[in-house]
Amino acid sequence: DTAVSQTPKYLVTQMGNDKSIKCEQNLGHDTMYWYKQDSKKFLKIMFSYNNKELIINETVPNRFSPKSPDKAHLNLHINSLELGDSAVYFCASSQRLSYNEQFFGPGTRLTVL
Amino acid sequence: AQSVTQLGSHVSVSEGALVLLRCNYSSSVPPYLFWYVQYPNQGLQLLLKYTSAATLVKGINGFEAEFKKSETSFHLTKPSAHMSDAAEYFCAVSDDNNNDMRFGAGTRLTVKP
Numbered sequence: 001d002t003a004v005s006q007t008p009k010y011l012v013t014q015m016g017n018d019k020s021i022k023c024e025q026n027l028g029h030d031t032m033y034w035y036k037q038d039s040k041k042f043l044k045i046m047f048s049y050n051n052k053e054l055i056i057n058e059t060v061p062n063r064f065s066p067k068s069p070d071k072a073h074l075n076l077h078i079n080s081l082e083l084g085d086s087a088v089y090f091c092a093s094s095q096r097l098s099y100n101e102q103f104f105g106p107g108t109r110l111t112v113l
Numbered sequence: 114a115q116s117v118t119q120l121g122s123h124v125s126v127s128e129g130a131l132v133l134l135r136c137n138y139s140s141s142v143p144p145y146l147f148w149y150v151q152y153p154n155q156g157l158q159l160l161l162k163y164t165s166a167a168t169l170v171k172g173i174n175g176f177e178a179e180f181k182k183s184e185t186s187f188h189l190t191k192p193s194a195h196m197s198d199a200a201e202y203f204c205a206v207s208d209d210n211n212n213d214m215r216f217g218a219g220t221r222l223t224v225k226p
Contacts, residue, residue, distance in 0.1 A: 099164040104156035
């Protein structure tokens with residue numbers, strides 16, 4: 001019973017391509033997140049959605065576009081991939097109260113060649 | 114905005130030795146504090162959290178952390194390190210003014226036989 005799942009686990013693609021990463025949670029949470037973790041393990045929040053509405057949109061290139069079709073899903077679409085986009089992307093979910101912990105997916109390792 | 118600083122990007126201990134991972138926070142209102150662990154090629158898992166109840170918080174795998182308001186600290190400890198504790202550890206903070214969670218840069222724990 002996977003709580004937060006992501007697909008694919010690995011993604012290798014060429015510069016300039018467009019790709020999507022999917023995320024689903026079965027915890028009944030109302031808030032979902034996307035994080036980017038670079039090669040030095042630094043974890044940076046990219047987006048946050050609460051009940052399908054965008055809450056947080058950090059300084060992220062507009063090539064990155066999140067889509068939340070429903071509360072249980074938050075997908076990340078990336079246009080015109082660049083070398084610097086290579087990283088591990090994590091999806092997470094929580095109930096939207098500040099004392100609630102976030103539950104993380106296993107990550108998607110994106111490599112742009 | 115709230116933030117955390119983790120002192121030491123890399124900590125190395127011998128098996129059986131005390132583990133001490135340092136975290137200092139900054140928040141204009143009472144914080145909620147979290148420690149997460151990330152094993153290689155996996156997502157983040159919650160170790161423990163402080164939500165203004167007891168200042169000494171016990172978590173999984175024998176870890177605990179003490180909230181010290183006077184020192185704005187939330188250091189993570191374990192009396193006796195095990196080889197399986199080798200991982201990346203992240204401190205995180207949120208508060209009632211900012212529902213989003215902010216992560217520290219992480220500390221890599223190495224356990225030597």
